[in-house]
Amino acid sequence: MNFLEERIQKDGVVKEGNVLKVDSFLNHQMDVKLFDEMGKEFARRFEGCPINKILTIEASGIGIASVVALHFDNAPVVFAKKAKSINLDGEMYTAEVESFTHKNTNHVIVSKKFLSKDDHILIIDDFLANGCALQGLIGIANQAGATVEGIGIAIEKGFQQGGRMIRNLGYKLESLAIIDAMDASTGKITFREQQAAHH
């Protein structure tokens, strides 16, 4: 097991309905030293990619993306914002994102000032399940004409279809922990085997 899988095993809580609670270290309380390890590992996995910008989505992607970005040279973070209203003035890239947790649809926006065809983007997010948020971020990158160099995810629910779909589309998707099964009654979490993280 790598460092993130070990932490999920130790502090993650499996709930009914394929819910994994990692709010003690990932998305409410945030262990930034763990994020720093994740940054080192993403830098290793995306070594040689000409990444000049990190793209993420509010709120829980922002902390990870910010610490990860310190491991790339001159790569600011741009985060997609949840729109209060749909802005049709042409200054924003927009995407629709369905939320599985909240059972609703949000529009997210990125100012056109901060993404262009010259950008080589690494997309970072905390979770990948059905892939709706990620599709929105890729859609925004495509609207800008930017190149998606890769996608780095902390935890992928491998038993949902998001990861397979994104890989089928040809994107370089690296998830630090891929969960193939979890059992709320026993708390058991089964991780997909992957090459050992350099830790």
Added chain:
Amino acid sequence: MNFLEERIQKDGVVKEGNVLKVDSFLNHQMDVKLFDEMGKEFARRFEGCPINKILTIEASGIGIASVVALHFDNAPVVFAKKAKSINLDGEMYTAEVESFTHKNTNHVIVSKKFLSKDDHILIIDDFLANGCALQGLIGIANQAGATVEGIGIAIEKGFQQGGRMIRNLGYKLESLAIIDAMDASTGKITFREQQAAHH
């Protein structure tokens, strides 16, 4: 001028109605190397305070708080979340926060699991103007019985009352840049003099 004042002077845009746009480096696109400098400076200003946790509020506080937290030993970040609905089941600390920008009131929540009377908190946020967000965060810390060791702000609008009120209450409030006046017609920004940042 310190490093943040210089950056505001260079890349900030003054708009009518005392609006300062810093979305190219602080709160939409985020220069994490600048946040790293801010972390060094906050670590210097709060040296000797027994800080074990950083508290902030979604969304734009999260990136700064996460990078700043790397400069403190074993201090995870907890961010107050905008509540979808008011949760009355007793598992959350809650506060009301008025938004000046959006002219509405949000409830923000922090899980009781992540703040307690044993915590010594540094509150971090990007902006301080009328102080509503900060009052909410202090209120949540007080509900938990935690000790607020200090408050670190990137940009304070010194011509609004939030900073004076918080200092009058006796909190150790450190703002890296305090703006005493700005003029949308000329773009001129006047900073309050403070001791030089160790840079």
